[in-house]
Amino acid sequence: MQEDPFFSWSAYHVALVVVGVIVVLAHxxxxxxxKREPxxxxxxxxxxxxxGLFVPNMASLPDPRQxxxxxxxVSELTVIVALFGAGMRIDNLRPMKRWIPTLRMLAIAMPLTIFAVALLGVAVDGLTIAGAILLGAVLAPTDPVLAGDVQVGPPQQGDEHPVRFTLTTEAGLNDGLAFPFVYLGLIVAAEGMAPQLWGWEWLARDVLYRSVVGVLMGWAGGRVLGYILFTVPKGSILAETASGVIAxxxxxxxxxxxxxxxxxxFIAVAVLGLTLRRIEQHHQFxxxxxxxxxSIEHALTAVLLVALGSVLPVLFADLSWAHVLIALTLILVIRPLSGWIALMRTDLGPRDRAVVSIYGVRGIGSIxxxxxxxxHVEFSNETQLWSLVGLVILLSTILHGFTVGWAMDRLKHV
Structure with missing residues (x-):
């Protein structure tokens, strides 16, 4: 019987080495x-x-389509942690006037983006109506994970420029608010385009009930968690242990x-972060x-991004020029234009309005x-959707990632 060689390279260990090398090199x-943040x-x-293309004997990740x-x-956990962190970053919620740009981005820019992307999906890529609605919902939200460079600073740091505040609060809330449109795509795929049969139920359940419950559960959870961390027992509160695991x-x-x-x-954990931050605001905890x-968010994000990159060659096997056109139109035209329209007649100046409109990075939430x-539902356009979403994430991280430092420096000189 032939013995195994002393040096046997397992695919798993090769993958660990590759991920470690990539994360170190990327930073x-x-x-x-x-000298800017990388x-x-x-x-x-x-x-x-x-x-994924050139390293031999590397463990292959499962195709997300299969x-x-x-x-x-993994993406769900990453987004949960990022949304909570976005809520925790906001030092001051008042005056309420500072929320106007955020509310307009959520109420105007996001629906416009969903509609425009869905229309492009049908007209340019030949998607079904259900697939087009899902595409719009998937690509509309600003990602809370990859938008960290344009968000406000950590708690108690005080770096809350109106642009950073708007992008942070938008990223914290629009992931949850995109969910009704995801459900709309699922409903249309299952029952067809017949709103007279399911329209009221969708509005009552998926738009109103689920959103309101998310807000209430997040507020209640923040109050209860704050009570446990900062109030009882007196003289030996959990926050003094500095154990983030409890939170x-x-x-x-x-x-x-x-x-x-x-x-x-998603709405609940963002509201949880906002609520918990109001309790003992100056505590170092x-x-x-x-x-x-x-730190947890960055670790999960790194693994996911390397994993996404490794499967992009598989996803791009079905890439077409229509996908390229839709991706570039979303990043360069639809998001900036819808954001600009939404922010008209707000207190943001032209430069601030431009930065908020442009820097809506797409990423982990779309995955x-x-x-x-x-x-939940087998879409006939699933292959096309994955190719397009993978391309949008790649282009968005490249275009936004390599220019965001310059854009933020320009804001400092206003």
Whole structure:
């Protein structure tokens, strides 16, 4: 019997080495040419694609079109942590006037984006109506994970420029608010384009009930968690232990319980972060908790981006010029134009309005929504959707990632 060679390269260990090398290089290489925070996200995707093509004996990840569950679970956890972190970053909610740009982005820009992308999907790529609605919903939200460079700083830092405040609060809330349109795509795929049969139920259940329950559960969860962390027992409160694990457990508890009562968990965890931040606002635990959750978010994001890059060659096998046209139109025309329209007659100046309109990066949330939809209904356009969404994430991280530092520097000189 022939013995195994001493050096037997397992695919799993090769993958660990590749992921480690890619993450280090993606954060280190930009430092050689710039002192700004490195634009690591696009590099991790690109290096992951190179590794997937050329590294021999590397463990192959499951195709998200065939096996969506692992992708769905990891992206879901990443978005949950990011949404909670976005809520935690906001030091001051008042005056309420500062929320006007956010509300207009949510109420005007996002529906316009969904409609325009869906229309393009039908007209240019020949998608079904259900597939086009899903595409619009998947690509409309600003991603809370990859938009960190344009968000406000950590708690108690005070860097809350109106542009950063708008982009942070938009990213924190629009992931949950895109869910009704995901459900709309699922309903149309299952029952057809017959709103007289399901329209009122969709409005009552998927738009109103789930959203309201998400807000209420997030507020209640924040109050309860704040009570546990800062109030009882007197003289030996949990916040003094600096254990972020307790608060993270509260986040997943809030998310899971909200989903059990059919509310939007994404809305709940964002509201949880906003609510918890109002309790003992000057306590150092808020900064420690933010740093703890941010580290988890960055670790999960790195793994997901490298993984996405490694499967992009498979997803791009079905890429067409129609996909390129739709992706570029979304990033360069639809998002900027819809944002500009939404922010008209607000207090934001032209330069601020332009930055908010342009820097709506797409990313991890889109992966989750597409996996979620694919695990519930079989779409005839699923292959096209994955090719297009993969391209949009790649182009968005490249275009936004390599220019965001310059844009933020320009804001400082206003």
């Amino acid at each position: 280190w290489l930009p430092r050689l040419i710039s 634009a690591a996200a696009p590099l991790m995707i690109l290096f992951g694609a190179v590794a 096996t969506p569950l692992p992708w769905e679970l 993270l457990a509260g986040v997943v508890l809030c998310y899971g319980s909200t989903e059990l009562v059919e509310g939007y968990g 808020h900064r420690q908790l933010h740093d703890f959750t941010e 989750y929504y597409l996996c979620y939809a694919g695990s």
